[in-house]
Amino acid sequence: MSAPAMGTSKTAHSDSSNKKKKGPGTLATAYLVIYNVVMTAGWLVIAVGLVRAYLARGSYHGLYYSIEKPLKFFQTGALLEILHCAVGIVPSSVVLTGFQVMSRVFLTWAVTHSVREVQSEDSVLLFVVAWTVTEIIRYSFYTFSLLNHLPYLIKWARYTFFIVLYPMGVAGELLTIYAALPYVQKTGLYSITLPNKYNFSFDYHTFLILVMVSYIPLFPQLYFHMMRQRKKVLGHVEEYSKVE
Amino acid sequence: MKHYEVEILDAKTKDKLCFLDKVGNIFTFIFTLYPQWYPARQSIRLDPKGKSLKDEDVLQHLPVGTTATFYFRDLGAQISWVTVFLTEYAGPLLIYLMFYFRVPFIYAPKYDFTTSKHWVVHLACMCHSFHYVKRLLETLFVHRFSHGTMPLRNIFKNCTYYWGFAAWMAYYINHPLYTPPIYGEQQIRLALIVFLFCQIGNFSIHIALRNLRPPGSKTRKIPYPTKNPFTWIFLLVSCPNYTYELGSWLGFTLMTQCLPVAAFTLVGFIQMTVWAKGKHRSYLKEFRDYPTLRSPILPFIL
Numbered sequence: 072m073s074a075p076a077m078g079t080s081k082t083a084h085s086d087s088s089n090k091k092k093k094g095p096g097t098l099a100t101a102y103l104v105i106y107n108v109v110m111t112a113g114w115l116v117i118a119v120g121l122v123r124a125y126l127a128r129g130s131y132h133g134l135y136y137s138i139e140k141p142l143k144f145f146q147t148g149a150l151l152e153i154l155h156c157a158v159g160i161v162p163s164s165v166v167l168t169g170f171q172v173m174s175r176v177f178l179t180w181a182v183t184h185s186v187r188e189v190q191s192e193d194s195v196l197l198f199v200v201a202w203t204v205t206e207i208i209r210y211s212f213y214t215f216s217l218l219n220h221l222p223y224l225i226k227w228a229r230y231t232f233f234i235v236l237y238p239m240g241v242a243g244e245l246l247t248i249y250a251a252l253p254y255v256q257k258t259g260l261y262s263i264t265l266p267n268k269y270n271f272s273f274d275y276h277t278f279l280i281l282v283m284v285s286y287i288p289l290f291p292q293l294y295f296h297m298m299r300q301r302k303k304v305l306g307h308v309e310e311y312s313k314v315e
Numbered sequence: 316m317k318h319y320e321v322e323i324l325d326a327k328t329k330d331k332l333c334f335l336d337k338v339g340n341i342f343t344f345i346f347t348l349y350p351q352w353y354p355a356r357q358s359i360r361l362d363p364k365g366k367s368l369k370d371e372d373v374l375q376h377l378p379v380g381t382t383a384t385f386y387f388r389d390l391g392a393q394i395s396w397v398t399v400f401l402t403e404y405a406g407p408l409l410i411y412l413m414f415y416f417r418v419p420f421i422y423a424p425k426y427d428f429t430t431s432k433h434w435v436v437h438l439a440c441m442c443h444s445f446h447y448v449k450r451l452l453e454t455l456f457v458h459r460f461s462h463g464t465m466p467l468r469n470i471f472k473n474c475t476y477y478w479g480f481a482a483w484m485a486y487y488i489n490h491p492l493y494t495p496p497i498y499g500e501q502q503i504r505l506a507l508i509v510f511l512f513c514q515i516g517n518f519s520i521h522i523a524l525r526n527l528r529p530p531g532s533k534t535r536k537i538p539y540p541t542k543n544p545f546t547w548i549f550l551l552v553s554c555p556n557y558t559y560e561l562g563s564w565l566g567f568t569l570m571t572q573c574l575p576v577a578a579f580t581l582v583g584f585i586q587m588t589v590w591a592k593g594k595h596r597s598y599l600k601e602f603r604d605y606p607t608l609r610s611p612i613l614p615f616i617l
Contacts, residue, residue, distance in 0.1 A: 265487075265492040265493075266492040266493070266494050268494050268572065269572070269573070269574040270487045270488065270490070270494055270571070270573040270574060271573070271575060272487070
């Protein structure tokens with residue numbers, strides 16, 4: 072459940088206006104600004120890469136290969152965000168952030184990277200585009216928030232684009248996992264059978280099906296949470312002259 | 316010295332309807348006004364975010380002035396600790412046996428109602444069953460609980476944990492393709508010794524803790540080593556019941572050489588460490604003279 076990785080950190084970076092919390096120290100703030108700027112830049116690189124590849128080839132097909140490396144690099148880099156929560160410089164739940172980032176990393180490495188045959192699927196493009204747009208908005212949102220100068224447009228975008236991007240990303244992810252199933256079953260990828268000396272077995276094919284099923288309870292919850300956040304954050308906008 | 320008692324008398328007959336001198340009386344009073352809130356699910360405190368007052372707290376001794384304001388919170392549906400323990404322990408006992416006897420629809424039909432050819436599998440079943448029977452009996456006859464109840468949703472969470480893990484472990488240990496421990500009889504014998512030693516140890520601690528507390532009371536005292544050598548570990552550890560529990564499961568892991576058992580042991584260890592640290596902290600807070608040599612769960616380490 073990772074399509075737009077938005078809003079799980081619901082109090083992150085002072086986006087809910089009336090929180091008088093003590094933020095991270097100056098050093099931590101400087102680090103976080105650099106981190107978020109780098110991530111924004113990284114996902115912009117991916118966005119530009121996608122556009123250029125599309126213009127060069129003239130088709131949507133197989134664009135994954137043109138941005139494979141930066142995608143892996145920057146998506147995996149997001150693991151640092153778990154550390155940020157654990158250390159306390161970001162006021163989000165470690166568990167929630169961990170879950171969000173791990174599911175992205177899972178899709179990037181354990182599905183798309185590991186099952187070569189799905190890399191040319193159009194569903195991959197679907198979630199890559201969703202993630203790219205989401206992350207560009209999210210990381211710039213955090214950057215501006217940390218600098219205490221958040222343009223309303225960015226705030227609006229963060230709490231509005233997800234309405235389309237989230238389902239789009241989920242669709243892409245589910246279709247990709249589904250496409251991977253036959254290959255996983257055929258090759259026994261990441262699976263362990265009995266007998267063995269650890270008396271343990273694991274069927275990756277079944278596991279992937281369970282992952283797909285888990286979207287059913289999880290996706291609506293996350294989606295409606297974002298909807299509620301949207302009402303809370305954007306709903307009272309006419310009461311404020313300045314955004315903060 | 317202030318003197319507080321609240322008497323509620325019938326206006327006409329002057330009969331005493333109600334007499335409040337303990338917090339527990341307030342619980343009863345609220346219960347009569349709001350029958351959906353039985354006393355176990357009521358929490359009353361002097362500060363909205365403060366600690367709950369206890370049943371036996373005397374009103375007169377509360378730090379209040381001439382007027383007292385209490386804050387009420389509904390703790391949600393409650394269930395007794397005994398019920399939860401009995402349910403969460405009975406599950407693994409029965410579930411494991413279902414796998415042991417290879418009840419249909421678990422393994423391939425040709426194995427239905429057969430038994431494993433490895434003697435360690437029979438031994439494991441005896442140990443696992445003994446462990447949970449012991450827990451059930453301790454729940455009924457040994458433990459003296461501080462709290463009567465816990466939130467109802469805990470029973471679902473706890474049973475999922477215990478029953479789920481029991482099924483997962485039992486599936487592999489009783490599987491027709493089970494592989495016995497690499498070092499054979501030596502490994503199994505050592506594992507059994509560790510297991511039994513820790514079971515006795517764990518039981519000894521439960522008895523020692525029970526004896527600290529007179530029947531029906533909720534007093535808290537520092538536990539000390541008794542004549543029973545298994546309790547001498549109190550010199551080094553605040554919660555040796557957890558230490559011995561970890562030891563038992565390490566023994567069982569060694570005995571069965573099964574990864575799911577190792578996983579169960581690890582998760583249990585993490586949870587027990589959290590509990591032990593909390594308990595250790597409350598001991599330190601409550602008792603000035605608490606022995607400094609003690610660690611929460613692992614001597615000198617954790």
